[in-house]
Amino acid sequence: MSFSKSKGRTCSESCLELLSIELVHYYNSQNRAPPAASIEAIGFRVGRQLVERYTKDRPRLGEHLDVIKFICKEFWGDLFKKQVDNLRTNHRGTFVLKDSNFRGLTKLSVDPVLPGCPVSSPSASELAKDYLILPCAIIRGALCHLGVECTVTADATALPACDFTITIKMQR
Amino acid sequence: MNPGESINAELIVLTYGALVRQLVSDLENVASVNKQLDTMGYNIGIRLIDEYLARSKTSKCLDFRDTADKVAKVGFRMFLNTSATVANWNADSTECSLILEDNPLTDFVELPEGCEDLVYCNVLCGVVRGALEMVNINVECSFVKDMLRGDEVYEMRLKLLSHGAESYPFKDDD
16 A cells, blocks of 8 residues: 555554564464574564665665664664664674663563572573564664665663674675 | 554554564465464453553443444554444344454555465454453454455454453452
């Protein structure tokens, strides 16, 4: 159906949260393919489609840094309601995006660690791992579609802050 | 009604689309995709009802007619930002249809060849069933008309199976 019809349409944020919970739940309960692969494939496709829509009326983004900045500001802003808080790079193809209050993880609840008790419950970053596959894949899909081949990993050791590391595949 | 946080619908619509696509390629036939979508919807519904109760500030439903009305007018509006009309009641007020003219989930969708039997929005049936089950109303729910398959509207048939009575004393949460 037409693009204009859906433009500006909104949904409750909880729809996406519930869908992503169910996605993780479903693929974790399947014992065939590794769960990550299917969620990856879903996210990758979504990222590509989204970025195509966002960039259709704007000039080509040239350098890698321009692309990454676009992702940090506009793309992130639209997806997660805020921009990336901090962007660092080693100038050799690795970028670290720090979101100090990552939207996708604000509702994750972690058992508090009691003093004197052996740690039995999974740590925050382990719990968050499954729920980060989708956002990572969306970002990778978006970057790939803008011509930046890369890998994206996330680290959520200090919830609700989250670091995303983008490593660009160097062309030989 | 508290509007809650809203997000760009494209994100959810495309994510759902990608999920359906993935299921179609993962599962062997369209019938099992339909079934899986319904199950996923059910799991979503049993969580979603909490948010509905917390945010909608609606009062207790008087009867099944009232329930259907609230699903159509308040529920769909709250989560998908669209609304349905309730129609085609049977004589005993146990069956009705929710008619959706505007369904954001299918904004970019066309059914490809080989998927003519796919009930793309089947997740919605599961959501309604799961959510109502959590408030002691057991329903059966399925799409009888589908715009993706050439009908002029989406029509979801809702059938009341049983209405669990709340018994006193109410069990407290542990």
